[in-house]
Amino acid sequence: MMDDLELGEEWLEDTWKELEKGRGEILIETKKKRPKKTSNLQEIILVFEDTDNLDLEETYSLSIKANNIKIGKTEKNGKFKSIGLGKLKGNKFLEYLAWQDDILMETQLTMAFENGYSLEISGSVNINELK
Numbered sequence: 001m002m003d004d005l006e007l008g009e010e011w012l013e014d015t016w017k018e019l020e021k022g023r024g025e026i027l028i029e030t031k032k033k034r035p036k037k038t039s040n041l042q043e044i045i046l047v048f049e050d051t052d053n054l055d056l057e058e059t060y061s062l063s064i065k066a067n068n069i070k071i072g073k074t075e076k077n078g079k080f081k082s083i084g085l086g087k088l089k090g091n092k093f094l095e096y097l098a099w100q101d102d103i104l105m106e107t108q109l110t111m112a113f114e115n116g117y118s119l120e121i122s123g124s125v126n127i128n129e130l131k
Helices: 006-015 017-022
Strands: 027-033 042-049 058-068 068-074 080-083 093-103 106-113 118-124 128-131
Touching: 017 042, 017 058, 017 128, 042 068, 058 068, 058 118
Parallel strands: none
Antiparallel strands: 027 042, 042 058, 058 128, 068 080, 068 118, 093 106, 106 118
């Protein structure tokens, strides 16, 4: 019988599989899309260099849509400082952490990059690979 931890890990792997392909790759392009008037979702596009050659293409692109997307850098004193999306270019995507906030009743996702940069994503999160 599978325990809760294994079930949770499987759920995360299935839900965030698009992120898994980008892990360890260098972010080479970013774009922030303007929200549609009929939607309150923010959207960013991240383009990773495909050094693993998993695809025939040389890049791997993700569209991330969510209610809230914060781009920042953790300073030496531990404070989170907001930065522009373009500052992430050239940094390797290291890891991600996703969880359900039971108090706010929303999904939380942190994407960690080299040099202390990160994306803090929350709300209704939708991640898709762009072909």
